[in-house]
Amino acid sequence: MxxxxxxxxxxxxxxxxxxxxxxxxxxxxxxxxxxxxxxxxxxxxxxxxxxxxxxxxxxxxxxxxxxxxxxxxxxxxxxxxxxxxxxxxxxxxxxxxxxxxxxxxxxxxxxxxxxxxxxxxxxxxxxxxxxQRALLRPAPERIGPLRIAVRYAAAAAEARIGGDLYEVADTPYGIRILLGDVQGHGLPAVETAADVLGVFREAARTEPDLARLAERLDAALAGRPANERFVTALFLEVPATGGTAGFVNCGHPHPLLRRDGLVVELAPELHAPPLGLLGLVGGQYLVGRFEPRTGDLLLLHTDGVSEARDAAGRFYPLAQRWAGLHPGNPEDLLDALLKDVGAWVGSGGLDDDAALLAVRWEH
Structure with a gap:
């Protein structure tokens, strides 16, 4: 109302x-x-x-x-x-x-x-x-050692729902986070996003291996009848007590780790295909590892941000702008980032939906 x-x-x-x-x-x-x-x-x-x-x-x-x-x-x-x-x-x-x-x-x-x-x-x-509220549940602000913020920006002012998706789950194997982007638009993309989230919410709590978790989502997506859609996705796993974090990148833009004012991409050793295509192109999903520190900020994003263009057709320099934002809590940083993206694209607006998820290690 x-x-x-x-x-x-x-x-x-x-x-x-x-x-x-x-x-x-x-x-x-x-x-x-x-x-x-x-x-x-x-x-x-x-x-x-x-x-x-x-x-x-x-x-x-x-x-x-x-x-x-x-x-x-x-x-x-x-x-x-x-x-x-x-x-x-x-x-x-x-x-x-x-x-x-x-x-x-x-x-x-x-x-x-x-x-x-x-x-x-x-x-x-x-x-x-x-x-959308039922599909994309609000992420917890704090969970384990993490402080989390999520923002979703639609390409069209009239839009309320799309194919970008995210989920945060507290599981026996640690905190597991999914950020993904369904190929295509409209209700078919929303249907695919709902299927992916449904499988993740169940499998994240029962599958101990992160790479195997990604394979289960790939198999579920590939097994849908008459389905030609794929999903780029990034999985993040953080132990509830801290320590080494793992990630699996399924054809998704690399997350950006900000530490002491510097930003680096967390790139996998081998690039893997999006969910739904593993059986077609072969390969496997591998777990990458990194050692987070207190104060680290990790940005997960869809290509609606990294491929946003200005009037001259130039891509938004996400890594540079993410590094230059004034330090603060994840919520304020994402708000500032979206405002900066809006200024970059100008009155033309975004060409694609954009999902952003920021994680900060508090301890």
Whole structure:
């Protein structure tokens, strides 16, 4: 729910400033036409232009009665203008009245139709938000030696759900984290993401070997009937008491480890294919190891960030910007990073959804 607005009400209408300026200019021209009609006197009339009034008002509202009221005022104005134009044929005045009435009814009908469609879209988006909350559960802020933050940025402002996925699980084998990106978009990608997360949530608590865990997800994805989608994924395993951490990279962008102001990529010894393709291209998933220190920051990300482009087509320099951000908690760092990415891409926005997960070792 959004405040006290009824669920079946249309969302508030927010017009961009340039649109408001254009509408204001149109209304001024309409007033000028009426004044010109009064000044020119009998023999000529500009009253048919009053049909524009309910149409202009219809752009600014989602209530059909507003253009109806405006149309009634316009019809009254046409009638008053007729009093100063005695020399014109009666058919001219009747045509003006009919034109204004027709425009009023059309504008009111259009406003009602647009409002109904926006209500439907608002309801669909509400359902999508609920689905995403069920699919992508909030990550714990603190778990074991880790402080964790997650951010998800949709490429389109209207989007609420996509194919990027993440999960954090506290298991008998340590803290296990998954970040992935489904190939493709739309509901099929969401369905694939749901399948991957479902398998991970079960297997992460029963499979002792991290590489074997990745293989189980690969087998589950490859075994789906008529499935041609693959998932790039990164698995991270951190002992609950600290110590050596492990990771498995399945065709995913390398995570970035920030230590003492310097950033390095955690690259695997051998590059492995995405989930769903291991049986086609061969190879195996290997566990990489590294020794984290207190204060280390690890950034897991999808390519929606690393492949974000500015107006000149240049990729966002993620490693450089991640190193340059002022030290702080993971939440503030991710907020600052997303703000910086937004400034880099400008008004064009992101070309792809972006998921970010930051991990800091507290002890």
């Amino acid at each position: 959004t405040g006290d607005r009824p669920q079946d009400a249309a969302p508030p209408l927010h017009l961009p400033r340039r649109i408001r300026v254009l509408l204001g200019g149109a209304f001024l021209l309409l007033v000028a036409a009426v004044v010109a009609d009064l000044v020119t006197g009998p023999g000529t009339t500009l009253s048919p232009v009053l049909a524009v009034a309910p149409i202009l008002v219809g752009v600014t509202t989602r209530r059909p009665r507003v253009p109806m009221i405006t149309g009634a005022i316009a019809i009254a104005a046409v009638a008053l203008l007729e009093l100063s134009n005695h020399g014109l044929p009666e058919s001219v005045h009747v045509t003006a009245l009919i034109t204004v009435l027709a425009a009023t009814l059309a504008s009111a009908a259009n406003v009602g139709l647009v409002a109904a469609r926006e209500r439907e879209l608002s309801q669909v988006r509400t359902v999508a938000e609920a689905a």
